[in-house]
Amino acid sequence: MRSRYLPSVRATRAGLAGLVGLALLTAGCSDDSGTPSKERSPSASASEEPGPDSTASAAPAKGSVKVERTVTTGLKAPWGLAPLPGGDLLVSTRDSGKIYRIDGRSGKKTELGTVPGVGAGGEGGLLGIAVPPDDAKMIYAYFTTESDNRIVRMLYDAEKPSGDQLGAPDTIIKGIPKGQIHNGGRIAFGPDKMLYAGTGESGEGGLAQDKNSLGGKILRMTPDGEPPGQGNPESDSVVYSWGHRNVQGLDWDDDKRLWASEFGQNTWDELNLIRPGKNYGWPDAEGRTGESGFVDPLEQWRPADASPSGVAIAKGSVWMAGLRGERLWRIPLKGTKPAADPQAFLEAEYGRLRTVVSDGDDGLWLVTSETDTRGTPEKGDDRILKLKVN
Numbered sequence: 001m002r003s004r005y006l007p008s009v010r011a012t013r014a015g016l017a018g019l020v021g022l023a024l025l026t027a028g029c030s031d032d033s034g035t036p037s038k039e040r041s042p043s044a045s046a047s048e049e050p051g052p053d054s055t056a057s058a059a060p061a062k063g064s065v066k067v068e069r070t071v072t073t074g075l076k077a078p079w080g081l082a083p084l085p086g087g088d089l090l091v092s093t094r095d096s097g098k099i100y101r102i103d104g105r106s107g108k109k110t111e112l113g114t115v116p117g118v119g120a121g122g123e124g125g126l127l128g129i130a131v132p133p134d135d136a137k138m139i140y141a142y143f144t145t146e147s148d149n150r151i152v153r154m155l156y157d158a159e160k161p162s163g164d165q166l167g168a169p170d171t172i173i174k175g176i177p178k179g180q181i182h183n184g185g186r187i188a189f190g191p192d193k194m195l196y197a198g199t200g201e202s203g204e205g206g207l208a209q210d211k212n213s214l215g216g217k218i219l220r221m222t223p224d225g226e227p228p229g230q231g232n233p234e235s236d237s238v239v240y241s242w243g244h245r246n247v248q249g250l251d252w253d254d255d256k257r258l259w260a261s262e263f264g265q266n267t268w269d270e271l272n273l274i275r276p277g278k279n280y281g282w283p284d285a286e287g288r289t290g291e292s293g294f295v296d297p298l299e300q301w302r303p304a305d306a307s308p309s310g311v312a313i314a315k316g317s318v319w320m321a322g323l324r325g326e327r328l329w330r331i332p333l334k335g336t337k338p339a340a341d342p343q344a345f346l347e348a349e350y351g352r353l354r355t356v357v358s359d360g361d362d363g364l365w366l367v368t369s370e371t372d373t374r375g376t377p378e379k380g381d382d383r384i385l386k387l388k389v390n
């Protein structure tokens, strides 16, 4: 376990990294770089219309987080996480393009193989992975190539030798815009068994409002990568919602509502309740503006406090991992509304936090991101933690 003095070490090193973050800001790139600051935005309550769930039970105003154990250490730029039936985990590593299986008890790593065609660079590389709810022999992966971002699926055969366990990739969707920044990358199967993907606008804001582009969107598709036929705004398109800058986190609540996090530019990071056919504002609106035609975020944060990546829903709250913010945010829900102000946990204790996934009950897996070139890695980084939350 991490000794008690380390949190302050993190904070000190992060202070040095702040100079780098400032330089990047000046260069017009405010992504998941930089350092935490004490500046805290006021947290206004959301102003969406009252929903039919106004009688929904509320999560407690204050929650708790207990770090139960470190599942594994020594990962290099981990990004996506997919639990397997039985308690083991699959984790993708961005820059190497490799996928590993982590033994849920011992933490032992087994390399499945390298996803062919990954062109890592900047924020791009091998990003999200997902396993269909009813088929643990198939792995879906979202990654950056030399020309685009795409999603493939590969057969997974654990009986084969380590390093040779992935079948040939079958590309189910391609042509998602790529860039040095804003590659999106989160994928997840929804309760409707459709595959959802969060994309980025690749640094070209206009793409987010262009319904013919796959950039700056949340996509919803069949497991074959096709438009689902119903449920999307247009029956022949995988575009589900638009006006996003760089969607990084996706998860569903108990009532099957989709929640998503995205990076803001210089002002506001966002947590949004996603509805099909809605416009989330970027690049015309960042954070809450109240402008007609745009859906305001449920909550918003200064990028120094969040720069959110993964989200997971557990015990009635959204849990959101912060990269630059180096903390885990808890947003308690009452139906479609916040039940209370967001609460921060683990601030500067483990560094940058990339991915959080629910175990279906009161447990979360949390993936750190100190080795992504923007952190200050310490011995054991990066790691996967198991948390118990409420």
Ligand SMILES: [Ca+2]
Pocket (backbone or CB within 6 Å): 243, 270, 280, 281, 282, 285, 286, 287, 295, 296, 297
């Ligand atoms: Ca927005």
